[in-house]
Amino acid sequence: MKAFWNRIYDSFTAKLWPLPLLSALVAAVMAVILVEIDIPSEAWLSAYLWPGDAKAASDMLSFIASTTMTVLTTTISMTLIVLQVASGNFSHQLLRDYIQSPAVRGIVAVYVAVFTYAVLVLRSLDSDNKLPPQLAVTVAMIWIFIAVATFIWYVSKVVDMVRVDTIINASVKRTMDYSADATAEDEERAPFPRPTIPEDARRVYADEFGYIQRIDLTGLEKWAKKYGATVVVDVRPGDRVIAGQAVARYWFDPSLAQFDSDEEESRDLEEFRQKDASEVEVDLPSFLSLDLERVSGEDYSLGLRQLLDIGVRALSPGTNDPTTARHVIGQSASALRQLVLEPPCPQVRFADVDEDDTAGRGRLLVWSAVRTCPEMVAAFVSQFRRYGSGEPGVLVDLLQTMELLEENTSDPELLNVINEQRASIVAAAKRQLEDEYDLRMVLTAAKTEASVHEPPPDEGV
Structure with a gap:
């Protein structure tokens, strides 16, 4: 319904x-x-x-x-x-x-x-x-x-x-608004690691092609609680799924099943609880809402995708507008910084806490994946680096953005991504920039051993 x-x-x-x-x-x-x-x-x-x-x-x-x-x-x-x-x-x-x-x-x-x-x-x-x-x-x-x-x-x-300024600002604001709903402050989200998948876990496959609009975690939670199951959803809103692609895994512990009171009268709950997990023949209900295109809402990364499209298209030979690309990078830095300060967390659902449960929460019912900050930062920086390696101003803005992110995080995975992207930018600059002044400007922004210990040169306009 x-x-x-x-x-x-x-x-x-x-x-x-x-x-x-x-x-x-x-x-x-x-x-x-x-x-x-x-x-x-x-x-x-x-x-x-x-x-x-x-x-x-x-x-x-x-x-x-x-x-x-x-x-x-x-x-x-x-x-x-x-x-x-x-x-x-x-x-x-x-x-x-x-x-x-x-x-x-x-x-x-x-x-x-x-x-x-x-x-x-x-x-x-x-x-x-x-x-x-x-x-x-x-x-x-x-x-x-x-x-x-x-x-x-x-x-x-x-x-x-x-107006391009309005479009960029709207995409940044949309990203910041929707990502704020995906932080750990949400009671249904927590920095909970992906559970270990048992060997007897069953897989769920997509029936058709589409982009995920939303995931019905409430329905999965009720189903998992009823049949003593644990569900791990490995796709996220905005992901493209193909027919036959594995999107989730689940497994049973029949001894933890909790039927509704009216069903207890018509079904033998104790008999179900005594079954082996391999004997349970219950299919996972439909939980994915698909569309032929990505939509905003639960897919908070769509705004970054739009910004990437605008910036990369501005760097194309047919447009050749590095100023717009730099404007995109500058405004996107605010959204990326918020994602770093308040990283999105997986959506998790737990069973009710037992009185003798010392962990402070019940067993895990549903775990749903989320886009991570290292993943989004790598995708954002790498595409601008790939298409803007011949523009020193674009590379400098990328380096300054990563320096901003580096100052606001202690996540080792994200720091590793930043270091890798910084090294890739320096390597691209050495390959593409023939002018010594342009190269020195990028190296200075990257703070490499080859840079001078002075502020970056003034670019003029």
Whole structure:
């Protein structure tokens, strides 16, 4: 049931049509109700209502409907252009974010609502009745002012949405916000090592291709508690899985099974507990939600992936924009530093604590893997180094970022990654940089034995 509601939520938030459909339904209900309301001429409100006859109201509503469709068509064209620019110049990973933006969904919803309302009110007009539903026509005019304001707001947002600074800042903020939910401060996360997998553990294989949106750990927890099992999930949100790929492992200890009270009456719990683990024939329930593309949310590393796409594309020969690449590295340093200070921890679920349990927690039910800081830092730095090895400014920024991370961590694995990447950057600089000044600038930033003990040379602009 939870998976069903998750799919409904994803459809409503990731698709363009649900919000306009909802706004059209609301507008239709408003039109049906307001055309039946008759305001007496002696009422104080009548002075502010539509003063014309049915013919004038019909012309006005026809104008509203036709104009709304024209502007809506223009809006959709502008949206498609924005999507093309974002995909071609920045990252195809940003397309879903644009569709989910309040500006795009909001203006389409408003104009669909205005069109629906105007058409339904126009349909209710009676040519034999000289007096139209004044309140309904007046509300239609109010809708027009709302639509104009929405269009102006949309244009301003679109201009801002295609600015590279805005895109970079949004990706950094998204990474920092989502990664904050994956730290050890979350009661469902802990720096707990991956448990040792027994030889008789059973494997779970993916049924289809896709990117993991979310993992139903709550369902796994209930299942593992019920059948005395332990589940280890080795994939993470955002991972690409292929049909037939092993995604999890699980094993049983039937003596720890805990059936629900109503099931104890219909099944022999004691008989189940006396079974050998190899005799248990219970399949793991479905727990992966897949999609054809990565989405934000539980996949907090998607923001870094978007930043990488923007920076690497800026370094491509066709774009040749190292300034944008350096801007990406500079802003990404904040997100990487937060990940280092508050490293993501695996999601773990334990059984209830027994009174005689000296460990302070019950047995492990579910362990779910997480992206580690060394993994993300290595992926981020290596790609910039690979494509920007001919730009000394890019290499210097990478070295300064790693120095920042080095000062904020004591993790030996991460420190080892930093040292390896630093050595690779120095080696790449010696291969690619022919100018002695550029090479000396990189060596100084790397603090190698060949560097002078002075601040890095001023790059000028």
